Amino acid sequence: MIQQKQNNQINFSEYAASEELEDLQDQEKILKKHIGIQLSNLELLNIQILAEKCKKNDFVLKLQFSNHLIQQKDQQISQICQKIENAKISKLKQIQMYKEIQIKYNQEYQNLNLNKMQLADSLQLLQSDIQKYSDTEFFQELYDQQRQNILEFNEELLSSKGRIRVVCRIRPQPEATHKTILVNDDYKVLLFDPHRSLQSPEKNKKKSYIEYTFMKVFEEDSKQVDLFNDLNFFLNSFFQCSNVSIFTYGPTGSGKTFTMFGEIKNQKQKGIIPRCLEQLCQKIEEYEANGIFNEVNVSIVELYNDKIKDLIQNANIQERKEPSLSKLPQGLEFKQKLQFLLQQIISATKNRIVRKTNCNQHSSRSHLVFTIKLKLFDKIQNKINEGQLHLVDLAGSERIQLSQTTGEGQKETIFINQSLQALSAVLKSIKNNVIHIPYRNSLLTQYLRNSLNSNSKTMVILNISSHPTYYSQTKEALNLLCLKQQQYITRSQHQTPSSFEKSERNKELTQTNQQQTNTKNKKQSIVERKLNNMQSTQKTLIF
Numbered sequence: 025m026i027q028q029k030q031n032n033q034i035n036f037s038e039y040a041a042s043e044e045l046e047d048l049q050d051q052e053k054i055l056k057k058h059i060g061i062q063l064s065n066l067e068l069l070n071i072q073i074l075a076e077k078c079k080k081n082d083f084v085l086k087l088q089f090s091n092h093l094i095q096q097k098d099q100q101i102s103q104i105c106q107k108i109e110n111a112k113i114s115k116l117k118q119i120q121m122y123k124e125i126q127i128k129y130n131q132e133y134q135n136l137n138l139n140k141m142q143l144a145d146s147l148q149l150l151q152s153d154i155q156k157y158s159d160t161e162f163f164q165e166l167y168d169q170q171r172q173n174i175l176e177f178n179e180e181l182l183s184s185k186g187r188i189r190v191v192c193r194i195r196p197q198p199e200a201t202h203k204t205i206l207v208n209d210d211y212k213v214l215l216f217d218p219h220r221s222l223q224s225p226e227k228n229k230k231k232s233y234i235e236y237t238f239m240k241v242f243e244e245d246s247k248q249v250d251l252f253n254d255l256n257f258f259l260n261s262f263f264q265c266s267n268v269s270i271f272t273y274g275p276t277g278s279g280k281t282f283t284m285f286g287e288i289k290n291q292k293q294k295g296i297i298p299r300c301l302e303q304l305c306q307k308i309e310e311y312e313a314n315g316i317f318n319e320v321n322v323s324i325v326e327l328y329n330d331k332i333k334d335l336i337q338n339a340n341i342q343e344r345k346e347p348s349l350s351k352l353p354q355g356l357e358f359k360q361k362l363q364f365l366l367q368q369i370i371s372a373t374k375n376r377i378v379r380k381t382n383c384n385q386h387s388s389r390s391h392l393v394f395t396i397k398l399k400l401f402d403k404i405q406n407k408i409n410e411g412q413l414h415l416v417d418l419a420g421s422e423r424i425q426l427s428q429t430t431g432e433g434q435k436e437t438i439f440i441n442q443s444l445q446a447l448s449a450v451l452k453s454i455k456n457n458v459i460h461i462p463y464r465n466s467l468l469t470q471y472l473r474n475s476l477n478s479n480s481k482t483m484v485i486l487n488i489s490s491h492p493t494y495y496s497q498t499k500e501a502l503n504l505l506c507l508k509q510q511q512y513i514t515r516s517q518h519q520t521p522s523s524f525e526k527s528e529r530n531k532e533l534t535q536t537n538q539q540q541t542n543t544k545n546k547k548q549s550i551v552e553r554k555l556n557n558m559q560s561t562q563k564t565l566i567f
């Protein structure tokens with residue numbers, strides 16, 4: 025029983041134990057399942073952590089890239105700031121410069137106003153002069169005539185807009201016993217025919233002369249510097265980059281080369297070219313002081329028959345080819361610049377063709393063209409301005425008979441005369457505003473065509489001689505270039521030209537006095553009208 029009881033107990037314990045085991049196994053299963061779930065959760069978590077890590081890395085990269093971008097932007101911003109600062113500084117400089125220009129213009133405006141007042145004063149003086157002389161009819165008439173002439177010159181100047189100026193210079197002839205030329209005033213030349221006095225006494229009774237009018241006449245005693253001062257307007261135009269041509273024109277031996285070159289190293293006797301070069305060097309110094317970058321080139325050519333010779337290279341060149349340009353080196357002192365340019369001329373002119381003719385021991389048988397090309401760099405407008413100055417010593421016009429040339433000399437004389445006539449035709453066409461300008465008629469006009477037009481300025485110095493030998497050539501040259509000419513034929517006996525001229529002039533005035541009185545009122549109104557015009561021109565010039 026006890027055994028049975030014990031067995032039962034054991035069986036019960038076994039059963040309980042197996043039950044417990046089963047429970048435990050179930051629990052284990054549950055736990056295992058739970059653990060499996062936990063493990064898969066853990067794996068999921070790991071995956072999530074990895075994903076988060078990836079995201080974090082991504083963020084870090086983006087952050088680094090953004091930092092890089094920020095640094096770049098910072099750099100750009102500082103560069104822009106620098107640029108703004110620079111622009112501010114240059115604008116301030118410009119404002120300062122404009123202020124200075126404004127001050128300069130104000131000053132000029134004041135000066136112009138002062139000039140206007142002075143002009144008004146002189147006009148008043150002139151008007152009171154008219155009043156003063158109005159009692160004496162003769163002086164009034166004379167005064168009116170002179171005044172009308174001046175007004176005509178002014179009109180002439182205005183109508184050609186100052187583009188062409190023709191002046192006359194008379195060469196001194198101390199050895200001549202008789203002279204064919206007298207200068208009446210600053211504008212008139214009187215030419216007497218020497219043959220009439222040499223012919224029959226009957227003809228000698230009838231003396232005649234021709235009066236030629238110019239924009240200015242330089243008498244025998246005029247100095248090189250007087251003539252040079254007359255070029256001021258033209259030179260200033262060139263320094264502002266206009267195209268300008270200055271010619272010396274006239275018969276052989278009349279002083280063209282003397283006027284153009286003179287004695288280059290002699291302070292008083294140096295001619296237009298060395299004086300122009302002095303002014304050019306001064307001007308370059310001014311440009312440099314004002315920070316204006318400039319470039320100067322010179323060329324020297326000779327036009328002989330139908331050939332162009334580069335005198336710097338001493339070689340013939342084609343018509344369409346540019347001659348060698350000798351560049352003025354930068355950074356030279358005034359004296360060195362001048363020396364450089366003078367040396368160019370001295371050595372180049374040695375290559376020029378010169379021949380002995382009946383009229384001149386050293387006659388230039390070619391046209392010499394000395395050209396200065398000027399380039400100025402305008403910083404404000406950021407552009408280059410260019411101008412050319414041609415200084416032309418023309419070959420002498422002459423008559424084949426008089427020069428007694430033959431062969432080659434005769435051929436060259438024909439070429440010279442043809443080219444001078446072509447030049448005169450071109451100048452006339454420009455002056456008369458003709459559309460078609462005949463450049464093609466000579467090599468000279470073709471070579472200079474870019475500077476011989478309505479946009480350029482031209483000055484012609486007519487050189488003449490008062491020696492009776494050159495009478496016919498002088499007359500031809502005067503006929504070709506004067507502004508106005510008038511023939512006077514009067515009766516007189518045994519008078520020297522100077523006293524003759526004075527008394528003839530007075531007689532002329534007395535004879536025409538009656539006629540002039542009739543037209544006086546008409547003239548007066550013309551003068552007044554022209555004066556009004558002048559005043560209005562002055563106004564437009566000043567304002």
Ligand SMILES: Nc1ncnc2c1ncn2[C@@H]1O[C@H](COP(=O)(O)OP(=O)(O)OP(=O)(O)O)[C@@H](O)[C@H]1O
Nearest residue numbers: 195196276277278279280281282384387388419420
């Ligand atoms: N105004 C003057 N004062 C002093 N001498 C002068 C003057 N004009 C000319 N002469 C002298 O007259 C001579 C002839 O002058 P120049 O050679 O200049 O003439 P040209 O017109 O150039 O002649 P060509 O056409 O034959 O070359 C020279 O000896 C020159 O020195």
